[in-house]
Amino acid sequence: MSSCDCNIIHEEAVEKARKLMPEESKLYELADLFKVFGDSTRVKILYAISDFEMCVCDIALLLGMTQSAISHQLRVLKQARLVKYRKNGKSTFYSLDDEHVELIFKQGLMHINE
Amino acid sequence: MSSCDCNIIHEEAVEKARKLMPEESKLYELADLFKVFGDSTRVKILYAISDFEMCVCDIALLLGMTQSAISHQLRVLKQARLVKYRKNGKSTFYSLDDEHVELIFKQGLMHINE
DNA sequence: TGAACATATGAACAAATATTCATATATAAT
DNA sequence: ATTATATATGAATATTTGTTCATATGTTCA
Numbered sequence: 001m002s003s004c005d006c007n008i009i010h011e012e013a014v015e016k017a018r019k020l021m022p023e024e025s026k027l028y029e030l031a032d033l034f035k036v037f038g039d040s041t042r043v044k045i046l047y048a049i050s051d052f053e054m055c056v057c058d059i060a061l062l063l064g065m066t067q068s069a070i071s072h073q074l075r076v077l078k079q080a081r082l083v084k085y086r087k088n089g090k091s092t093f094y095s096l097d098d099e100h101v102e103l104i105f106k107q108g109l110m111h112i113n114e
Numbered sequence: 115m116s117s118c119d120c121n122i123i124h125e126e127a128v129e130k131a132r133k134l135m136p137e138e139s140k141l142y143e144l145a146d147l148f149k150v151f152g153d154s155t156r157v158k159i160l161y162a163i164s165d166f167e168m169c170v171c172d173i174a175l176l177l178g179m180t181q182s183a184i185s186h187q188l189r190v191l192k193q194a195r196l197v198k199y200r201k202n203g204k205s206t207f208y209s210l211d212d213e214h215v216e217l218i219f220k221q222g223l224m225h226i227n228e
Numbered sequence: 229t230g231a232a233c234a235t236a237t238g239a240a241c242a243a244a245t246a247t248t249c250a251t252a253t254a255t256a257a258t
Numbered sequence: 259a260t261t262a263t264a265t266a267t268g269a270a271t272a273t274t275t276g277t278t279c280a281t282a283t284g285t286t287c288a
Contacts, residue, residue, distance in 0.1 A: 004169070004171035004172070004175075004205075004263070004264060004265095005263075005264090006169045006171050006172050006205055006264085010168070010169065010172050013166060013168065013172065014168075014172050014175060014176050016165075016166075017162050017165065017166075017168065017172075017176055018176060020161075020164075020165055021158070021161055021162065021176075022161065022223075026223070026226070027154055027157050027158055027161065028154050029226050030151075030157050030219065030222050030223065030226065031151070031152055031153055031154040031156075031157045032152075033222050033225060033226060034148050034149075034151035034152040034157075034222060035148075035149075035152030035153075035275095036152075037144075037145070037148035037151075037152070038145055038146075038148040038149030038150075038151070038152040039145055039149075039275090039276075040141055040142050040145040041276080041277095042145075043141050043144050043145045043148075044135070044141055047134075047135055047136065047141065048131050048135065050134075051130075051131065051134055052127060052130075052131075054124070054127065054128075054131065055118070055120045055124070055234080055235090056234070056235060056236090057118035057120050057233095057234065057235085058118070058120050058124050058127065058128050058131075061118075061128060062128050062131055062132055062135075065277090066277080066278075066279095067234080067235070067236095068235090068236085068237085068277080068278070068279080068280095069276075069277055069278075070235095071234095071235060071236055071237080072236085072237080072276075072277075073276080073277095074235095074236095075236080075237085081225075087235095087285095089234085089285065089286065090232095090233060090234045090235075090284080090285050090286065091118070091120055091234060091235080091285095092234075092235065092236095098225055100221050100222075100224055100225040103221045104218060104221045104222065104225075105144065107214050107217045107218045107221060108144050108147050108148060108214075108218065109140070109144065110214055111147060111195075111212055111214040111218075112140070112143050112144065112147060118233075118234060118235095119233075119234085120234085149245095153245090153246075155246080155247095169264080169265090170264070170265060170266090171263095171264065171265085179247090180247080180248070180249095181264080181265070181266095182247080182248070182249080182250095182265090182266085182267085183246075183247055183248075184265095185264095185265060185266055185267080186246075186247075186266085186267080187246085187247095188265095188266095189266080189267085201255095201265095203255065203256065203264085204254080204255050204256065204262095204263055204264040204265075205255095205263095205264060205265080206264075206265065206266095
């Protein structure tokens with residue numbers, strides 16, 4: 001909560017920056033959204049179901065992880081409205097619920113591959 | 115590490131999904147990148163410096179946080195190649211080092227605001 | 229109805245991480 | 259040179275979070 005002499009010069013800039021900042025709550029929502037993308041298991045799941053729906057068990061098999069771990073992560077993805085599901089008999093099939101997911105990934109990959 | 119009866123039906127799908135998955139290392143890189151975006155302090159910093167460069171002290175003042183906390187987070191952003199800096203006398207001025215940052219934010223906001 | 233199966237979930241544990249505090253480094257000014 | 263200022267950084271702490279384990283729920287099939 002300190003200040004520096006820069007402020008004398010840049011006081012205006014700080015004030016200007018403050019005005020340009022989005023609402024506090026939006027910033028938290030944004031960070032929370034990206035937090036969901038910030039785990040390799042969830043990234044793998046999202047890629048796995050990006051071409052066609054898959055059941056929980058198959059995702060677990062594909063990623064070599066337990067059903068429980070996958071189910072917990074699907075819950076997180078569901079809460080973030082990134083995946084949707086369809087129940088059929090004993091199985092539940094998950095698929096992407098957002099066209100932004102692929103765009104966000106694409107931008108991320110562009111940053112990595114430059 | 116279990117399997118289910120779905121696999122008998124969807125064995126092909128699992129194999130197909132496996133082939134469509136990007137390299138393991140890319141997925142980790144991607145998750146690590148989004149992890150950087152997944153913290154509200156870092157999101158705030160990125161927004162703060164998105165219009166013009168700011169010194170560490172001013173960012174701290176703007177966000178109402180300690181210089182130390184901001185400096186630690188700037189280090190994370192630097193390592194992810196999301197910010198660049200310019201030293202001038204005692205001060206260090208940080209600015210965005212990637213045109214993708216704004217695009218990624220934009221996509222994130224579109225998801226939130228739908 | 230009972231057994232087998234697919235998924236979900238709560239609690240516990242382990243690992244990762246954000247902030248604070250103290251201090252180091254580096255530049256500027258007197 | 260000494261002092262003040264701006265930033266960086268290591269260690270410690272507190273919190274968050276991912277996985278595991280055990281178990282609950284719900285569906286199918288004999």
